[in-house]
Amino acid sequence: MATTDKKLFLGGRLKRLRRDLGVTQSRMADELGVSPSYLNLLERNQRPVTAQMLLRLAEAYDLDLRTLSADDPGGGAGLEEVLADKMFTDLGIGRHEVAEVAELSPGLAEAMARLYRAYLDRGRMIDMGAFERPDGLPSSSSQSPTDWVRDLVGSQRNHFAELETAAEAIVAALDADLQDLGPAVRERLQARHGIQTRVMPVEVMAGSLRRYDHHRKRLMVSETLAPASRIFAMCYQLGLMEAPEALTRLADRFAAPDRATRQLLKVFLDNYLAGAIMMPYEPFHAAMEASGYDIERVRPRFGVSYEQAAQRLTTLSRPGARGIPFFMMRLDAAGNISKRFAAGPFPFSRFGGACPRWNVHDSFKTPGRIVTQVIETPDGARYFTLSRTVRRTSGLQAGLEDELVIGLGCELKFAAKLAASRGLDIASPLAVEIGPSCRICERPACPQRAAAPINRTLLVEEASKSVSPFPFAR
Secondary structure, three states: OOEOOEOOOOHHHHHHHHHHHOOOHHHHHHHHOOOHHHHHHHHOOOOOOOHHHHHHHHHHHOOOHHHHOOOOOOOHHHHHHHHOOHHHHHHOOOHHHHHHHHHHOHHHHHHHHHHHHHHHHHHHHHHOOOOOOOOOOOOOOOOOHHHHHHHHHHHOOOOOHHHHHHHHHHHHHHOOOHHHOHHHHHHHHHHHHOOEEEEEOHHHHOOOOEEEEOOOOEEEEEOOOOHHHHHHHHHHHHHHHHOHHHHHHHHHHHOOOOHHHHHHHHHHHHHHHHHHHHOOHHHHHHHHHHHOOOHHHHHHHHOOOHHHHHHHHOOOEEOOEEOOOOEEEEEOOOOOEEEEEEOOOOOOOOOOOOOOOOHHHHHHHOOOOOEEEEEEOOOOOEEEEEEEEEEEEOOOOOOOEEEEEEEEEEEHHHHHHOHHHOOOOOOOOOEEEOOOOOOOOOOOOOOOOOOOOOOOOEOOOOOOOOOOOOOEOO
């Protein structure tokens, strides 16, 4: 929101909003009750956005004003990661310049970030022997399907309104108790689609957790799956059967670059739909708001696991009924990140795991218990985080489970609404400074640093030993 002591320049965000809405400058000006020339000045940051204009924007387009917050880094975090490469060191590009480009030309910042990511991905695949290089040069584009889908989901803030609408229609048709959705889903698959659901021995599933036999019209789920996961598998199949148009329409709209990426995107979209069926938006959002976003208290009402509920929290971005914009990550004991979603701004590192100073790793020492922490990223932003372990069935052998950690977080300004923050000093917390991957992190004197930044010179002195095992020139 605008204040009396700080002018708000949101030209880049206004242009992005207008582009996302698909309206011309003249039409937006008319809908806001201003002249096209004045809107042009706002978009070029030659006039600040007033509080009255913010209210007009919120009313005209049903916006949550947090989406226009000047604290939202936009594409700046991605551009900073690009410019940390040593090939740009001699240019001396400051953070203020990066922020200015990201603000005024967010599309250009995103394009540069995508190009650089493709460059890095290609190099890594060449190193792994994925491409032949007879002339010493890569032969084709190499962004992985996983990274493409992750980038797309991030650009949408992990919210897909069409899937929410489709899920609500399916839930209305089921007319079932959300605490025990399984029988109704099983019955609808059988009665409406002729699909029989069978729980099968692990030996029969041969490493699969869910498999659909098109010829016999039989959905098979592994006996190793927990009840919530079995229901999710049935909801996934129900989504495929009852909302194929919505899934295909979204996949077509986002225009995946190849078949493998398109298939992965459709799997993600149907997973999203399954979660929305199990946890319908309005009752789930209301329950979370009323409980202080206490996952353990709310999840039994929907018959879901901790991980399912945590991931659903990152999708609550419906205009007029937004939840706290959480980010989430799932990692294993080696620090590998297998999931990451965000409804709000958070500078995930594209490569490497989480910063070792973030106590998300400590959750492995206290299985099943919530661990909290206030962290501060290099741009000065602070976040309240909570993490705990979960167990995932591998499906390879009954009783064989993997222990993983789910890390959740939100901007510190929302922490007071969380049950997990009660009794903690949120007004003046002890914030732990964290960074991105060590190779692009420029925090000095870090005892847990694993490598020097790629754009800094390593300093090794015989006469002294520094706190950091990799001291570097600043």
